[in-house]
Amino acid sequence: METKMKRRTLLASIAAAWVGTQHSAWAQSDKQPIRLVVGYPAGGVADFAARTIADGLTQAVGMQTIVENKPGFAGNISLEYVARQPGDSGVYGFFGNSQLSTHPFVPQLASKTVDPFKDVVAIGAVSETILVLAVSTGLGVKTLDEFLIKARQPGQRLRIGLAGVGTAHHFAALLLQREAKLDLLLVPYKGGAPMIVDAAGGHLDAVFTTLPVGGPMVAAGKMRWLAIAQPTSIASLPGIPSLIDVYHGASIPSWSGLFASASTPASQLDLMHGALQKALALPAISQKLRENGLEPLNLTRAQTDARVREDAAFMKDFLTKVPVDFST
Numbered sequence: 001m002e003t004k005m006k007r008r009t010l011l012a013s014i015a016a017a018w019v020g021t022q023h024s025a026w027a028q029s030d031k032q033p034i035r036l037v038v039g040y041p042a043g044g045v046a047d048f049a050a051r052t053i054a055d056g057l058t059q060a061v062g063m064q065t066i067v068e069n070k071p072g073f074a075g076n077i078s079l080e081y082v083a084r085q086p087g088d089s090g091v092y093g094f095f096g097n098s099q100l101s102t103h104p105f106v107p108q109l110a111s112k113t114v115d116p117f118k119d120v121v122a123i124g125a126v127s128e129t130i131l132v133l134a135v136s137t138g139l140g141v142k143t144l145d146e147f148l149i150k151a152r153q154p155g156q157r158l159r160i161g162l163a164g165v166g167t168a169h170h171f172a173a174l175l176l177q178r179e180a181k182l183d184l185l186l187v188p189y190k191g192g193a194p195m196i197v198d199a200a201g202g203h204l205d206a207v208f209t210t211l212p213v214g215g216p217m218v219a220a221g222k223m224r225w226l227a228i229a230q231p232t233s234i235a236s237l238p239g240i241p242s243l244i245d246v247y248h249g250a251s252i253p254s255w256s257g258l259f260a261s262a263s264t265p266a267s268q269l270d271l272m273h274g275a276l277q278k279a280l281a282l283p284a285i286s287q288k289l290r291e292n293g294l295e296p297l298n299l300t301r302a303q304t305d306a307r308v309r310e311d312a313a314f315m316k317d318f319l320t321k322v323p324v325d326f327s328t
Contacts, residue, residue, distance in 0.1 A: 033064040036094045036258070037082050039075030045210065045294075049127055049256055050094040052288050056279025067094070074109040074166070075099040083119040087263040092272065093120060096256050098168065101311035105319050108326045109166065117312075122304035123258040123269055124276045125297035127289050131172050131229035131254060133243065134214045137222060138202040144227045144241060147206070151182045159185045161199055161207040163192040166326050168254035169208040171315075172229045172243075174322050179247050199223060211236065211293030230254070234295065252318075253311040255297060257304055273301050 036054055040046040047069060054065040070078040075096065082093035100116040103109040114120070133144075139158075141147045151158050163169045165188045177184045187204060189195040192213040199207045200222035207214070208229060217223040225237055231244040231251050244251065258276055260269060277298070279285055286296045299307065 032090055033066050034061075035089075035091045036065065036067045037078045037091060038067060038069050038094045039071060039078030039096075039099060040069070041071045042069050045129060045292075046094065046096055046256060048292060049289065049294055052285060053094070053126055053258075053276070053279055056282050056285040057275055059282060059285075060278035061275045073111075074103055076103070076109075076111040076114070079116060079120065080111055080114045082259065083114045083261055085261045085263075087261060087265055087268065089261070091261075092123065093259040094126070094256060095120075095259050097253050097308065097311055098166075098315075100259075100308050101253060102166075102315045102319075104312070105316045106166070106324075106326055117309070119262050120259045121262050121264065121269065122301050122308060123260055124273045124301060125255060125257040125299040125304045125307065126276070126280070127294040127296050128230065128255040129168065129210060130232075130234060130293045130295055131168060131208050131210060131252075132214065132225055132237070132240070132293075133172075133176070133206060133208055133227045133229065134199070134218065134223045134225050135206045136199050136202050136204060137224055139205050141226075142224065144243075144246070147226055148180060148182075148246070151180070151184070157183055157185050158205040159187055159203075161195040161204040162186055162188045163195050163207075163209065163213075164188065164190065166324065168229075168252050170324070171252040171318070172208045172254075174324070175247055175250060175252055175318070176243065178322055179250070196223075232295070234290075236290070250314070253307075253314070255307075257297075269301060 034057060036050050038046050038050045050067045054067050057065040070081055078093060079095065079099055082091060085091040104116060135141055135147060141150055150156060160173050162173060173184065173186055176182065192209055195207055196209060196213050196217055198204050200217040214223060218225055225240050227241050227243045229243055229252065231242050233242065280296045289296050
């Protein structure tokens with residue numbers, strides 16, 4: 001018993017020393033606040049996720065973490081800004097996967113000065129944005145099968161709303177149309193809010209949306225959840241199936257992560273990755289993400305980099321087979 005107690009005391013001492021080392025390393029390497037740069041305006045999903053992680057990082061490493069919004073040019077302003085930073089700047093990019101795995105293959109959206117596969121490096125994945133197919137209750141369908149049957153009726157062309165052209169919502173609708181062999185009328189909007197109002201009012205038949213955007217209308221009985229776009233299930237939507245079978249095993253990537261300038265030392269990247277994992281492990285942080293339709297991710301730096309490249313290969317092929325008019 002005494003030996004076990006000594007062993008526990010030793011392990012506790014080692015753990016405490018490791019934590020102290022991490023905080024000391026941050027104190028020595030960063031004399032200024034950590035800065036997370038987001039390529040989209042305040043108030044959106046990306047901004048919410050970044051600010052949630054900023055809170056977690058502040059708790060995890062004991063230093064102030066601030067969020068800077070640098071929107072514009074499909075997120076390229078933020079991408080180019082982070083890529084130009086010196087390795088010891090303490091500036092990191094909070095990027096959506098599309099900034100790295102989709103935009104490079106779209107002439108209208110690609111950066112002219114930054115190669116995202118060379119000029120920035122992965123720190124870690126943060127969260128996956130859960131997209132859900134929802135229908136207006138006025139459509140009269142209650143299940144995914146009923147929706148597909150109705151959409152395939154001769155002369156039927158269901159109206160499906162898009163929260164922006166070139167978004168994951170848009171690609172999820174295109175993938176559904178292609179794989180399920182449907183003829184859908186895709187209706188683009190400038191954001192999720194006006195789209196969901198029209199859907200609840202019966203001006204649209206269906207939408208791909210997120211839990212916080214569509215949830216109030218579902219709760220009010222004006223819309224109904226049908227299927228999750230990702231190959232997963234989520235606790236807050238028990239019994240709602242995935243579209244994975246309809247998609248024939250494919251899915252549109254929709255997630256965010258932390259990235260840094262390629263000039264950042266590996267030791268700093270590792271330190272930041274460790275802090276990110278601590279932040280995501282905080283119950284309050286993971287719960288806040290999940291309550292807002294974001295599923296926390298737990299990937300190493302190498303796994304995050306691999307995911308970006310796999311997504312890029314998929315999206316390059318997808319955009320070749322399903323041409324998209326990004327000028328709409």
